[in-house]
Amino acid sequence: xxxxxxxxxxxxxxxxxxxxxxxxxxxxxxxxxxxxxxxxxxxxxxxxxxxxxxxxxxxxxxxxxxxxxxxxxxxxxxxxxxxxxxxxxxxxxxxxxxxxxxxxxxxxxxxxxxxxxxxxxxxxxxxxxxxxxxxxxxxxxxxxxxxxxxxxxxxxxxxxxxxxxxxxxxxxxxxxxxxxxxxxxxxxxxxxxxxxxxxxxxxxxxxxxxxxxxxxxxxxxxxxxxxxxxxxxxxxxxxxxxxxxxxxxxxxxxxxxxxxxxxxxxxxxxxxxxxxxxxxxxxxxxxxxxxxxxxxxxxxxxxxxxxxxxxxxxxxxxx
Amino acid sequence: xxxxxxxxxxxxxxxxxxxxxxxxxxxxxxxxxxxxxxxxxxxxxxxxxxxxxxxxxxxxxxxxxxxxxxxxxxxxxxxxxxxxxxxxxxxxxxxxxxxxxxxxxxxxxxxxxxxxxxxxxxxxxxxxxxxxxxxxxxxxxxxxxxxxxxxxxxxxxxxxxxxxxxxxxxxxxxxxxxxxxxxxxxxxx
Numbered sequence: 001x002x003x004x005x006x007x008x009x010x011x012x013x014x015x016x017x018x019x020x021x022x023x024x025x026x027x028x029x030x031x032x033x034x035x036x037x038x039x040x041x042x043x044x045x046x047x048x049x050x051x052x053x054x055x056x057x058x059x060x061x062x063x064x065x066x067x068x069x070x071x072x073x074x075x076x077x078x079x080x081x082x083x084x085x086x087x088x089x090x091x092x093x094x095x096x097x098x099x100x101x102x103x104x105x106x107x108x109x110x111x112x113x114x115x116x117x118x119x120x121x122x123x124x125x126x127x128x129x130x131x132x133x134x135x136x137x138x139x140x141x142x143x144x145x146x147x148x149x150x151x152x153x154x155x156x157x158x159x160x161x162x163x164x165x166x167x168x169x170x171x172x173x174x175x176x177x178x179x180x181x182x183x184x185x186x187x188x189x190x191x192x193x194x195x196x197x198x199x200x201x202x203x204x205x206x207x208x209x210x211x212x213x214x215x216x217x218x219x220x221x222x223x224x225x226x227x228x229x230x231x232x233x234x235x236x237x238x239x240x241x242x243x244x245x246x247x248x249x250x251x252x253x254x255x256x257x258x259x260x261x262x263x264x265x266x267x268x269x270x271x272x273x274x275x276x277x278x279x280x281x282x283x284x285x286x287x288x289x290x291x292x293x294x295x296x297x298x299x300x301x302x303x304x305x306x307x308x309x310x311x312x313x314x315x316x317x318x319x
Numbered sequence: 320x321x322x323x324x325x326x327x328x329x330x331x332x333x334x335x336x337x338x339x340x341x342x343x344x345x346x347x348x349x350x351x352x353x354x355x356x357x358x359x360x361x362x363x364x365x366x367x368x369x370x371x372x373x374x375x376x377x378x379x380x381x382x383x384x385x386x387x388x389x390x391x392x393x394x395x396x397x398x399x400x401x402x403x404x405x406x407x408x409x410x411x412x413x414x415x416x417x418x419x420x421x422x423x424x425x426x427x428x429x430x431x432x433x434x435x436x437x438x439x440x441x442x443x444x445x446x447x448x449x450x451x452x453x454x455x456x457x458x459x460x461x462x463x464x465x466x467x468x469x470x471x472x473x474x475x476x477x478x479x480x481x482x483x484x485x486x487x488x489x490x491x492x493x494x495x496x497x498x499x500x501x502x503x504x505x506x507x508x
Contacts, residue, residue, distance in 0.1 A: 100326075100348060104350065176372055190355070194349070194374065269378060
């Protein structure tokens with residue numbers, strides 16, 4: 001099918017009919033999965049007064065009213081958890097400015113869920129169940145590997161104990177430019193994204209026990225070697241990053257500190273500071289139940305299910 | 320020149336890198352689940368022709384390079400420099416051997432070619448895709464041999480040596496594809 005031959009205006013969907021049918025089926029499967037497990041679907045605002053302070057995320061804001069399109073439903077979900085919602089999931093749109101590429105569209109579909117009383121290990125098992133249920137790698141067993149082991153196996157460096165100089169050296173080799181002055185976190189992200197991700201085993205792979213400097217909103221713990229690690233995991237499906245989960249940070253004061261640290265970083269990066277979400281902090285003050293949470297990119301999962309090379313092939317109308 | 324941030328990197332954008340003007344070939348956006356996003360950029364160094372792969376943090380920027388392409392008329396070679404003229408302003412530019420490179424083999428006086436200017440000076444020269452050049456030396460051909468394959472070397476007026484069909488003689492003009500150095504057809508004088 002071609003677009004209008006006279007005007008050349010490309011009005012047709014970017015996704016095939018087959019991809020749209022598979023999308024509808026996937027959304028139904030996800031809802032059924034959680035209905036059977038008695039996890040409540042919550043339908044949350046995409047337009048909010050506050051947004052994340054994460055220096056690596058840029059929110060889209062609305063003109064005039066100073067609201068933000070949400071980069072994830074996380075803060076709303078935590079307020080629900082603190083008010084006693086029990087296990088909840090959200091399946092909806094999220095927005096991230098400037099994210100555009102083969103696997104990124106500024107507007108995308110995010111599945112996020114929280115399990116009060118669970119830790120990240122239990123949640124990883126549930127993610128594996130979900131992936132199996134929707135037809136991913138039906139016969140493959142999900143593998144788990146620590147961030148340390150995959151680093152050691154691939155680049156022969158211990159990510160927790162390597163010196164900053166060693167990380168900068170390796171990052172510079174990969175980037176083909178001098179990365180001196182960059183942080184541990186940036187070097188680790190670079191090494192992982194370019195050197196390790198592409199060499200992960202195929203199928204479903206859980207990478208867990210992240211370095212402390214990559215903790216984001218995860219609690220810290222101590223691993224078998226006595227090293228402080230972030231209780232965070234990422235899920236890879238055929239070497240594509242699919243989901244990111246935490247044993248969630250509960251401490252309101254720690255959260256306050258991370259907000260101000262984010263803003264300090266934003267300032268260095270020349271980005272506008274983001275006011276802390278006081279309602280989230282008040283909810284945390286009241287008490288968030290111990291829980292594990294994960295966010296999973298539905299479009300990427302769909303790319304895998306239909307064998308798409310570009311995210312545009314699974315989105316009816318890409319941005 | 321303006322600075323360009325990684326999210327403005329597009330193929331064809333001219334930027335400065337390590338002091339040399341470069342043209343962006345492609346830009347791949349890569350982002351971990353949380354944390355720093357990157358751009359893996361493939362660039363062609365316009366001075367050396369070498370292709371570089373470099374990784375930048377999202378939001379980093381590069382200075383734009385003052386590079387432009389101009390159609391110019393090739394005037395003459397004085398033994399050291401090749402001289403070109405802008406057809407509208409009659410402004411003349413001289414290019415050295417490094418900038419002209421192998422394109423010298425396809426430059427015929429009065430022909431129009433493309434000169435890439437960097438900070439106003441020629442950085443590289445590209446001939447038209449097809450040029451007509453006279454054969455100045457070739458061994459005698461075989462009469463009547465027009466259909467059979469078979470080629471022989473021929474030296475053209477610019478010094479280039481190409482393979483031509485056997486039936487062509489000295490003094491004849493041929494069309495050449497300058498990108499491949501291949502004979503295309505016999506041209507009118």
